[in-house]
Amino acid sequence: MRKLVTIGAGLAAMAMLAVGASAQQPAKVAPAVVDKVVGAMIAKASPDWQKRMEQDEAQKLCSEHKNELPAALATQMLAAQKKTVVFPADGNVMGDWKNGARIAQNGRGGQFSDAPNAVGGGNCYACHQLSKAEVSYGTMGPSLNEYGKIRKFRPAEAKDAYAKIYNSMAVFPCSNMPRFGLTKALSEQQIKDVVAYLFDPESPVNK
Numbered sequence: 001m002r003k004l005v006t007i008g009a010g011l012a013a014m015a016m017l018a019v020g021a022s023a024q025q026p027a028k029v030a031p032a033v034v035d036k037v038v039g040a041m042i043a044k045a046s047p048d049w050q051k052r053m054e055q056d057e058a059q060k061l062c063s064e065h066k067n068e069l070p071a072a073l074a075t076q077m078l079a080a081q082k083k084t085v086v087f088p089a090d091g092n093v094m095g096d097w098k099n100g101a102r103i104a105q106n107g108r109g110g111q112f113s114d115a116p117n118a119v120g121g122g123n124c125y126a127c128h129q130l131s132k133a134e135v136s137y138g139t140m141g142p143s144l145n146e147y148g149k150i151r152k153f154r155p156a157e158a159k160d161a162y163a164k165i166y167n168s169m170a171v172f173p174c175s176n177m178p179r180f181g182l183t184k185a186l187s188e189q190q191i192k193d194v195v196a197y198l199f200d201p202e203s204p205v206n207k
């Protein structure tokens with residue numbers, strides 16, 4: 001019994017400490033300090049992994065402005081990011097929607113537990129609804145259900161979707177969506193397959 005009382009008193013003291021801490025203003029930490037701490041956390045990772053922690057110019061700007069760029073900077077960023085999009089040489093952005101469905105569902109790739117040459121996925125369902133038949137999906141991004149149908153399957157809009165998936169920041173500066181083509185998380189063929197998943201009239205996304 002005495003032990004229980006002691007634990008209870010300890011918890012109460014901790015709760016009070018927590019209240020005290022949350023009432024304070026968050027301390028300002030210099031970005032260089034954050035970089036150092038994060039770098040130390042992955043110091044034993046391979047150089048290839050460590051490189052992933054380095055922000056490119058666009059990411060640095062987004063961090064600096066807490067993802068809310070002043071209009072002039074946003075316009076500049078869109079122009080610069082648009083230039084990074086590499087379209088398929090033959091201009092055809094539509095692949096195989098059935099493979100696209102698998103890529104949209106697959107959240108693996110680039111993880112410690114993945115085999116080095118394992119083919120990664122796009123994990124689109126983590127953030128988007130796509131097919132109505134799938135009940136498990138995240139809502140960070142808008143629903144993409146009937147994405148192609150709503151756009152009357154227009155080829156120009158399929159091309160825009162390819163650009164969006166290749167580099168989300170070419171369409172929306174400081175987007176939370178991964179830049180799949182730019183970071184090589186998805187290959188050209190995989191992006192085409194996902195575009196077909198969005199734009200093929202036979203795809204369950206458009207049913």
Ligand code: HEC
Nearest residue numbers: 122123124126127140141142161164168172175176177194
């Ligand atoms: C980490 C979350 C996340 C993931 C994963 C993600 N997206 Fe997104 N996506 C977003 C957010 C947030 C937006 C809205 C803001 C924006 O446009 O960047 C968005 C926007 C979009 C849009 C534009 C929607 C419109 O309004 O026209 C398309 C198309 C899209 N995503 C497709 C995909 C596809 C395909 C995948 C998988 C290959 C994917 N997304 C993976 C977060 C994500």
